[in-house]
Amino acid sequence: MEKIVFATNNAHKLAEIRQMLGSRWQVLSLAEIGCHDDIPETAETFEGNALQKARWIKDKYGYDCFADDSGLEVDALGGAPGIHSARYSGVHGDDTANNEKLLGELVGIADRHARFRCCIALLRGNDAPAFFEGVVEGEIIDRPTGIAGFGYDPLFRPDGWECTFAQAGADEKNAVSHRGRAVEKLAEYLAAACN
Numbered sequence: 001m002e003k004i005v006f007a008t009n010n011a012h013k014l015a016e017i018r019q020m021l022g023s024r025w026q027v028l029s030l031a032e033i034g035c036h037d038d039i040p041e042t043a044e045t046f047e048g049n050a051l052q053k054a055r056w057i058k059d060k061y062g063y064d065c066f067a068d069d070s071g072l073e074v075d076a077l078g079g080a081p082g083i084h085s086a087r088y089s090g091v092h093g094d095d096t097a098n099n100e101k102l103l104g105e106l107v108g109i110a111d112r113h114a115r116f117r118c119c120i121a122l123l124r125g126n127d128a129p130a131f132f133e134g135v136v137e138g139e140i141i142d143r144p145t146g147i148a149g150f151g152y153d154p155l156f157r158p159d160g161w162e163c164t165f166a167q168a169g170a171d172e173k174n175a176v177s178h179r180g181r182a183v184e185k186l187a188e189y190l191a192a193a194c195n
Contacts (some may be wrong), residue, residue: 001023001024001025001026002024002025002026003025003026003028003031003063003064003074004025004026004027004028004063004064004065004085004124004190005027005028005029005033005057005063005065005066005125006027006028006029006066006067006160007030007039007053007054007056007057007060007062007066007067008029008030008067008068008070009012009031009135010068010186011032011054012119012134012149012150013068013179014027014029015171016174016179016180016183017179019136019170019174020180020183020184020187021183021187021190022187023188024051024190024191025190028063028112028162030057030076030106032126033057033063033141034061035038035057035060035061037056037060038058038117039053039056039060040052040056041053041056041069041180042084043072045083045084045085045119046070046071046083046118046119046133047069047119047121047131047133048071049069049071049083050068050119050120050121051067051121051129051131052067052132053067053121054067054121054122054123055123055129057123058123058134062194063125064093064122064123064124064125066120066121066122066123066186067120067121068118068120068121068179068182069083069105069118069119070085070116070117070118070119070178070182071083071084071085071086071116071135071164071181072085072102072115072116072117072151072156073114073115073117074106074112074113074114074140075113076106076109076111076112077106077110078188080105081098081102083116084085085092085098085151086098086151086156087150088101088102088131089101090166095151095152095172097128097151098151099144099154099155099192102140102152102155103140103142103143103155106131106140111115112139112140112141113137113139113179114137114138114139114140115137116135116136116138116156116177116178116179117133117135117136117150117178118133118134118135118177118178118179118181118182119132119133119182120132120133120182120185121133122186122190124190124193130145131188132154132182132183132186132189133181133182133185133187134179134180134181134182134185135156135178135181135184136158136159136176136177136178136181138155138158138159138161139156139157139159140152140156141155141156142163143155143158144165144166145163145166145167146163146165146166146167146168146173147162147167148166148168148169148173149166149168149173150161153165154166160175165177167180
């Protein structure tokens with residue numbers, strides 16, 4: 001089983017990735033390699049932030065690594081919260097506050113079309129960086145619904161669905177989610193590269 005680091009401290013993301021990559025890869029967390037660094041995310045794009053995180057781990061710890069950056073883009077808000085999704089309310093990772101701020105920004109706005117976007121950057125061996133993107137279109141509903149998932153999942157209803165991501169099971173969500181789509185491309189790339 002080959003080892004690869006997923007540059008995240010987010011337990012939800014780590015669990016999703018491990019489930020999706022299956023038994024071929026031993027996906028290590030930052031804690032498992034002894035990394036407790038405050039890794040910077042100062043780029044202006046999802047791609048830039050993902051590469052910045054992956055390069056930090058590869059350069060400092062020597063592991064093959066992938067990192068993601070993802071977020072919610074709401075058309076009526078000019079693509080916000082975008083790269084600031086996790087700290088939209090000003091506090092990193094406060095899902096309730098982020099959701100409340102988003103709903104406040106959308107009061108009186110009829111067009112609630114939005115998308116989740118995920119970009120994964122992979123650094124493996126001496127290869128050039130590889131990027132994988134996943135997008136899922138949908139809309140923001142009026143109030144949080146469901147208890148599964150994390151982040152904006154209780155507010156996001158994918159196109160063609162009757163429920164939010166937070167009402168779906170992990171397998172159902174991963175089959176169509178932005179991260180699931182990006183990880184599927186990553187998994188296909190890794191499988192081809194290892195054959």
